[in-house]
Amino acid sequence: DAKTTQPPSMDCAEGRAANLPCNHSTISGNEYVYWYRQIHSQGPQYIIHGLKNNETNEMASLIITEDRKSSTLILPHATLRDTAVYYCIVRVPIKYGQNFVFGPGTRLSVLP
Amino acid sequence: DTGVSQDPRHKITKRGQNVTFRCDPISEHNRLYWYRQTLGQGPEFLTYFQNEAQLEKSRLLSDRFSAERPKGSFSTLEIQRTEQGDSAMYLCASSPYSSYNYGYTFGSGTRLTVV
Numbered sequence: 001d002a003k004t005t006q007p008p009s010m011d012c013a014e015g016r017a018a019n020l021p022c023n024h025s026t027i028s029g030n031e032y033v034y035w036y037r038q039i040h041s042q043g044p045q046y047i048i049h050g051l052k053n054n055e056t057n058e059m060a061s062l063i064i065t066e067d068r069k070s071s072t073l074i075l076p077h078a079t080l081r082d083t084a085v086y087y088c089i090v091r092v093p094i095k096y097g098q099n100f101v102f103g104p105g106t107r108l109s110v111l112p
Numbered sequence: 113d114t115g116v117s118q119d120p121r122h123k124i125t126k127r128g129q130n131v132t133f134r135c136d137p138i139s140e141h142n143r144l145y146w147y148r149q150t151l152g153q154g155p156e157f158l159t160y161f162q163n164e165a166q167l168e169k170s171r172l173l174s175d176r177f178s179a180e181r182p183k184g185s186f187s188t189l190e191i192q193r194t195e196q197g198d199s200a201m202y203l204c205a206s207s208p209y210s211s212y213n214y215g216y217t218f219g220s221g222t223r224l225t226v227v
Contacts (some may be wrong), residue, residue, distance in 0.1 A: 042220055096168075101157065
């Protein structure tokens with residue numbers, strides 16, 4: 001089972017910031033939080049990941065709470081092309097190593 | 113290198129037929145993963161390889177499914193005697209050797225429709 005919980009859907013006005021929350025209360029100290037998104041009929045696309053410090057790249061910012069039990073992905077100026085399903089992922093142990101387990105994600109709709 | 117390639121992009125087959133999909137990972141990535149995704153759901157893990165060794169298989173991978181990565185490069189996923197419930201997007205991903213700081217690169221997937 002996925003180790004994260006996300007709201008099933010969110011709306012955001014075009015040009016505004018989209019803030020997507022994620023809870024990962026069982027995360028352990030050395031596990032990273034990853035964010036991917038999936039636009040219809042395409043494979044998941046990497047956005048950003050982090051351990052405990054806030055991270056920023058050309059796509060988004062990732063804010064991780066001090067206790068690391070939750071995080072927020074921020075798309076600073078959402079466009080219509082950001083409409084997608086966003087997945088917050090913490091890897092889970094498998095027999096040899098760890099693996100990405102996807103939950104249902106958050107369906108973000110950016111509205112004109 | 114242009115990323116993870118999957119072939120074909122779409123496949124329509126009749127129930128009971130066998131199908132095979134191919135995945136070409138990023139060349140320096142020695143881990144390769146297969147996922148399945150049905151409509152409205154997140155991708156579900158099927159199996160993964162480190163080099164040519166298949167290290168783990170999900171219980172979703174019934175005995176009609178077989179995956180290979182014979183030379184540690186490309187991989188194939190075969191489904192025998194397809195059923196309508198096999199209709200899904202089959203995604204391949206690759207990553208470098210295990211560490212705590214790596215992500216997966218996904219291909220665009222193969223969409224299978226069993227009629």
